[in-house]
Every structure is written in C-alpha cells, then in structure tokens.
C-alpha cells in the first residue's frame with residue numbers, strides 16, 4: 001500500500017469518541033492563583049482557610065513520610081472511627097472521597113442512568129452538575145430568588161426521572177442558607193426514591209439559630225446523605241479528604257464502585273488530628289465571624305451589594321453594570337494589586353465577585369482598594 005493510501009485509510013478510520021454529552025460539559029473553573037506581574041498575590045479566590053491548618057494536622061501529615069511505599073488503609077479505618085466517635089455515627093454508614101467532590105461523583109454514578117436527572121439551585125455548586133452530566137443525566141436548575149434556595153422552586157423541578165436533589169447549605173457561591181425547617185419541608189415533599197444530598201462544606205461557619213447540617217435527621221432517614229469536607233474549616237484542601245453519612249444501603253452501594261485507595265494515608269492521619277484540634281476550629285470560626293461582619297459592613301458602606309447575609313467563609317459582592325465599575329473591572333483592579341478574587345460567570349453571575357475572608361491586612365487592603373476603585 002502506498003503511503004498516500006495508508007494516510008487516507010487513517011483519516012477515514014473511526015476515531016475514539018467520548019460518549020454523547022461529554023464535550024458539552026464545562027470543566028470546573030478553579031479560583032485563580034496568580035496575577036500577571038504580581039510576585040506574591042493573596043489568594044482570596046477559593047475559600048481556603050486563611051489561618052492555614054492545625055499544627056497537629058501538619059505534624060500528623062509529616063509522620064506519614066516514612067511509609068510512602070505503602071498503600072493506605074482502603075477502609076479509612078482510623079478516620080472512619082474518629083468521625084463516627086466525634087459525631088456519634090455508625091462507622092459503616094460513612095463514605096469517603098477525594099474531597100467531598102468525589103462523594104458527589106460517586107453518588108451520581110451510583111444512582112444515575114442516561115436520561116435521569118438531578119435537581120439543584122440555579123447557583124448550585126458546579127461539581128454536582130459535572131458528575132451528573134458525566135453519567136448522561138440532565139441537570140434541572142431551580143430558581144433562587146434573592147440568591148437563596150427556595151424549596152418550592154426545587155420541588156417544581158422534581159419529576160419522575162429525578163434521582164438526586166443536591167442542596168449545599170450554606171451555598172456556594174451565594175453564601176446564603178435556609179433554615180432546617182425548610183430542608184425538612186423539602187424532604188417531606190420528595191418521593192422517597194429520590195436521594196436528598198445535603199452538602200455541608202461550609203456548615204461549620206453557619207452559627208445562626210435555625211441552621212442545622214442535617215446529620216441528626218439523616219440518622220433515621222432512608223434517602224438523605226449529608227456530606228462534609230476537611231478542605232474548609234480544617235484547612236486541609238491540599239490533602240483532598242471529604243466524607244458523607246448515608247443510609248447503610250447507599251453506603252454499601254457506593255463502596256462497590258469507589259476506587260480502592262482513594263484517601264491517602266497522609267490525608268487520613270492529618271484529618272484525624274484536625275478533627276481533634278477544637279482550638280484551631282474555634283479560632284477559624286471566630287476569625288470568619290469577626291471579619292465577615294466587618295467586610296459586609298464596609299463593602300455595603302461603599303455602595304456595593306453584599307449578598308447574604310453570608311454564613312460561609314466568603315462573601316459574594318455585586319457590582320454595578322456601569323462601564324469602568326463592573327465586576328470584571330473590579331477583578332482586574334484588585335488583581336493588579338495582588339488581591340485575587342473569584343469571578344462567578346460560570347454560575348450565571350457576571351456582575352458579582354466572590355471574596356474569601358482573609359487575614360485582617362487582606363480584608364483592609366481589599367476594602368481600601370475597592371474604595372479607590374469606586375471613587376475613580
């Protein structure tokens with residue numbers, strides 16, 4: 001065969017094709033970590049813990065260095081027992097994931113067939129939808145009037161192909177929350193075959209009366225999964241440790257498809273130590289409380305809309321549409337000063353920026369910069 005003929009054959013040969021829908025998925029957009037021309041920017045774009053992480057967790061992490069040749073315990077036993085004891089949960093009902101992101105992906109894979117759907121708020125966390133679309137399921141978005149989850153709107157979207165409802169409470173990127181009485185109303189109106197996933201990634205920052213992460217309720221419900229992460233309050237985002245508390249039957253199903261060694265030993269050890277370090281947790285919560293109120297007040301004083309009140313370690317700030325004063329302009333203005341915030345265009349919020357609560361000097365620098373920006 002001539003070279004030309006074989007080239008033609010190759011061009012005509014069927015190519016490996018991703019399954020339908022994969023190329024229509026918008027990949028997750030992480031918060032930016034660098035700005036052109038700025039050598040040491042302050043990253044306020046990914047809702048990480050600005051106080052770092054527990055000293056004890058760091059020591060535990062380092063203690064894993066001598067055994068890097070070993071596979072981690074596939075059952076995550078140490079951490080499983082520590083969480084079970086701390087929250088008084090049955091160990092066998094816990095699911096572990098490479099971040100709670102993986103717990104969502106596992107739930108999607110466990111329940112969704114092509115043509116099924118998940119329901120979430122219109123500003124719902126992007127990872128829910130990516131995993132559902134990977135299963136060739138549809139994502140149905142419920143309106144969030146005033147940037148807040150509305151139970152009736154969620155229920156309007158539920159149909160006979162709905163398998164999961166995802167609710168981050170408090171939400172990202174809105175920062176808003178709904179009282180647990182509303183979560184109960186949602187649960188009561190859902191068909192029992194639908195799994196209600198309560199994502200509590202930021203729940204520890206929500207101290208308001210009426211808020212509840214749902215762990216207690218989940219003890220006796222057959223279709224509720226509550227998820228948590230070590231990435232936010234505990235400041236262990238780098239180690240990727242998340243967990244879910246599910247009915248035994250769901251935990252057993254998920255266990256069949258998860259990757260065998262999905263939580264590194266360093267992650268397990270650091271998470272156990274972090275869980276025991278109440279002092280670091282309390283300091284983190286107190287820091288967020290103090291500076292969240294301060295930022296909300298100061299930014300409001302500049303004439304900016306602060307969505308909320310926020311019950312998380314970030315605030316969502318609304319900007320005018322006026323040329324020169326838009327969210328995009330503000331983002332560029334702050335970036336040039338080494339202050340990195342998160343644009344939230346991919347959440348359908350082109351006029352907002354999300355700002356992680358920083359250290360005192362960061363928060364003051366943001367407010368000073370935005371005062372200058374608004375005046376200019």
Ligand SMILES: Cc1ncc(COP(=O)(O)O)c(C=O)c1O
Nearest residue numbers: 099100101168172201229231242
């Ligand atoms: C609402 C929400 N849920 C879950 C997560 C996932 O966190 P991780 O995968 O780090 O546990 C995040 C991370 O930003 C989040 O904002």
